[in-house]
Amino acid sequence: MASDQTRTAILVAAERLYADRGFSEVTLRDIVAEANVNLAAVNYHFGSKDELIAELFVTRSIALNRERLRDLRAAEDSGGGRADIHAILRALVGPILRGCLGPENQRSAVARFMIRASIESVPPIRRIKNKEIDHLRKFAAAMKRALPDRSEVELFWGLHFALAMAHHTIRESERLTKLSDGRCDLDDVEDVIARVVRSAALGLTASETAAKSPARLSARETR
Amino acid sequence: MASDQTRTAILVAAERLYADRGFSEVTLRDIVAEANVNLAAVNYHFGSKDELIAELFVTRSIALNRERLRDLRAAEDSGGGRADIHAILRALVGPILRGCLGPENQRSAVARFMIRASIESVPPIRRIKNKEIDHLRKFAAAMKRALPDRSEVELFWGLHFALAMAHHTIRESERLTKLSDGRCDLDDVEDVIARVVRSAALGLTASETAAKSPARLSARETR
DNA sequence: GTCTATAGAATGATAGAC
DNA sequence: GTCTATCATTCTATAGAC
Numbered sequence: 001m002a003s004d005q006t007r008t009a010i011l012v013a014a015e016r017l018y019a020d021r022g023f024s025e026v027t028l029r030d031i032v033a034e035a036n037v038n039l040a041a042v043n044y045h046f047g048s049k050d051e052l053i054a055e056l057f058v059t060r061s062i063a064l065n066r067e068r069l070r071d072l073r074a075a076e077d078s079g080g081g082r083a084d085i086h087a088i089l090r091a092l093v094g095p096i097l098r099g100c101l102g103p104e105n106q107r108s109a110v111a112r113f114m115i116r117a118s119i120e121s122v123p124p125i126r127r128i129k130n131k132e133i134d135h136l137r138k139f140a141a142a143m144k145r146a147l148p149d150r151s152e153v154e155l156f157w158g159l160h161f162a163l164a165m166a167h168h169t170i171r172e173s174e175r176l177t178k179l180s181d182g183r184c185d186l187d188d189v190e191d192v193i194a195r196v197v198r199s200a201a202l203g204l205t206a207s208e209t210a211a212k213s214p215a216r217l218s219a220r221e222t223r
Numbered sequence: 224m225a226s227d228q229t230r231t232a233i234l235v236a237a238e239r240l241y242a243d244r245g246f247s248e249v250t251l252r253d254i255v256a257e258a259n260v261n262l263a264a265v266n267y268h269f270g271s272k273d274e275l276i277a278e279l280f281v282t283r284s285i286a287l288n289r290e291r292l293r294d295l296r297a298a299e300d301s302g303g304g305r306a307d308i309h310a311i312l313r314a315l316v317g318p319i320l321r322g323c324l325g326p327e328n329q330r331s332a333v334a335r336f337m338i339r340a341s342i343e344s345v346p347p348i349r350r351i352k353n354k355e356i357d358h359l360r361k362f363a364a365a366m367k368r369a370l371p372d373r374s375e376v377e378l379f380w381g382l383h384f385a386l387a388m389a390h391h392t393i394r395e396s397e398r399l400t401k402l403s404d405g406r407c408d409l410d411d412v413e414d415v416i417a418r419v420v421r422s423a424a425l426g427l428t429a430s431e432t433a434a435k436s437p438a439r440l441s442a443r444e445t446r
Numbered sequence: 447g448t449c450t451a452t453a454g455a456a457t458g459a460t461a462g463a464c
Numbered sequence: 465g466t467c468t469a470t471c472a473t474t475c476t477a478t479a480g481a482c
Contacts (some may be wrong), residue, residue, distance in 0.1 A: 003465060024346065027457060038467050043459060045465095119349075121342050121394075123247065133402050140402070156403040160395070161388050161422055168387030171344075179356050179363070180379040199384055199426040206425050229449080250474065261450055266476065268448095 007045045009035040015056055019112035023053060023120050054124040057117050060110060061128065065135050067095040072142055085146045085204060089197045092139050092159070093166035097196070100170045101189045119171050147204060154204065162200035169196065230268045232258040238279055242335035246276065246343050273347040280340055280348050283333060288358050290318040295365055308369045308427060312420045315362050315382070316389035320419070323393045324412045342394050370427060377427065385423035392419065 013035035017026045028049055032039050046052040071091035075083035099111040100118070107115075117125050136159065143155045150158075169176070173186045186192060236258035240249045251272055255262050269275040294314030298306035322334040323341070330338075340348050359382065366378045392399070396409045409415060 006465080022346075028459090029457080039458095040460080040467065041465085049458065119344050121344060123245075126342075130398060130401075133398065136402055153403065153406050156399065156407050157418055160392070160399050160402075160407070161419075163395075164388045164391030165384050168391055169383070172383070172386075175353060175356065176379065176383050178353075179359055179383075180376065183376050184379050184383070195380055196384075199422070202425045202429055203422040206429070251476095252474080262475095263450065263452090263477085264448090266478095272475065 003045070006035075006037050006041050009037055010042055010045060010052070011056060014052055015113045016109050018053070018056070018116055019109045022116055023122050050122075050124040053122065054128060056113065057125050057128055060114055060117075061132070064095055064099070064114075065132075068092060068135075069138065071095065072139065076142060076145075082145050083142060085143065086197050086201050088139060088142050088146055089158075089162050089200050090193060093162055093196050093200075094193050097166055097170070097193050098189055101173065101186055101192060103187050115170060118167060143204075150204060158200055158204040161203060162196060165196045165199060229258075229260050229264050232260055233265060233268060233275070234279060237275055238336045239332050241276070241279070241339055242332045245339055246345050273345075276345065277347040277351060279336065280351055283337055283340075284351065284355070287318055287322070287337075288355075291315060291358075292361065294318065295362065299365060299368075305368050306365060308366065308424050309420050311362060311365050311369055312381075312385050312423050313416060316385055316419050316423075317416050320389055320393070320416050321412055324396065324409055324415060326410050338393055341390060366427075373427060381423055381427040384426060385419060388419045388422060 010031060014026075014031045017030055017034055028042050029039060031052075032042060042049070042052060046055060068091055071094060072083070072088060075087035075091055079087070096114070100107070100115050140152075140155055140159055143159060144150075144152065147155065169186070169192060176184050177186060233254060237249075237254045240253055240257060251262060251265050254275075255265060265272070265275060269278060291314055294317060295306070295311060298310035298314055302310070319337070323330070323338050363375075363378055363382055366382060367373075367375065370378065392409070392415060399407050400409060
């Protein structure tokens, strides 16, 4: 049972250090020093540095996905099995944005770790992300119920763009703040969520005819 | 002058290997073997592994930014100093999407390198990206000329979301293909560009009143 | 100036004693 | 399960040949 103590100590120390400094800047020796355990303990309990990162990320991803699905179910239940498209998109992007944005000092080690995982795309994390497709399919299905007249291709693109805006906002929050001289307020998380949801929903509900306009031929004379 | 040969050989080999395997999977020894030069030559010509990556990325970024600005100028010139918002957004996201999407076998080592740079966000590349703000300001200014009635905050968010959709599509193209069972065609680059431009422009031109709706209070009972 | 050979410091991983 | 000692590999730095 002493094993569990060591194991947990490593996980806690690793998450804190990765959140603060990033994956590439933290060595196994840093982690074992912070956790007050032996260097070989990491390899014994997790197998490798990559598997340690993977375990951390899997744990946090499961919690995030559970939160998303709870919000989605709540939205569909309150709509009698068919949720509003805004509520669906809000369930998709709300939890991750709430965890990763907001005033600096309020962000937990958990959220800061997830930001790192989003920014520094290391191999073990990429492998896990590729398995999230089943989870996303549940949202695609809910969107189909909300907008039965939309083609599935359009729905997939809308889902994709919603995630794009949410993740990019997390990844590049610093740049957006600088670019706008602080006028874009990234600490107002609910405002950010509303913007992402509104923008993604607009693309899904606006008249489709504009999509195939010949505008694509303008402004290009070379190549 | 033999220096230039060695230098160039290192750059060519490094770009090819990084494009194929990713930054974390390629060692300096792999690069010097591919380039048929000595290990220390890398340090002599570039100082460190990070500076080699930085030089590669800077070169490619400059070329990309030049292409973007050329498209932007062309759009503004043909509109008498005020371009259509669609043309501006197209100049912003078109060049990078054309370089990084399209049929697998048509993607050059250059484009594949830029994809890697976009996916595996290593420290030297992050540092450079943070300096791109001046470049983006030129697009923000053009957007202000195109939509003088829009608040600057809205314009910055629109610019940000356009980049979000473009970059996320490059990063997660594989996942979108799998999620949609191949129904979202990422080889049709001009269609992807049209979708991104349309979606971003919609958010900027649609009636603003919806942005601050009370919908943000729905579907959340906990936390 | 240009490049090579070689040494140094640090990292992830492992074998084997306890 | 835990720990010490050690390995192979990596990036970096430098002395000195051409």
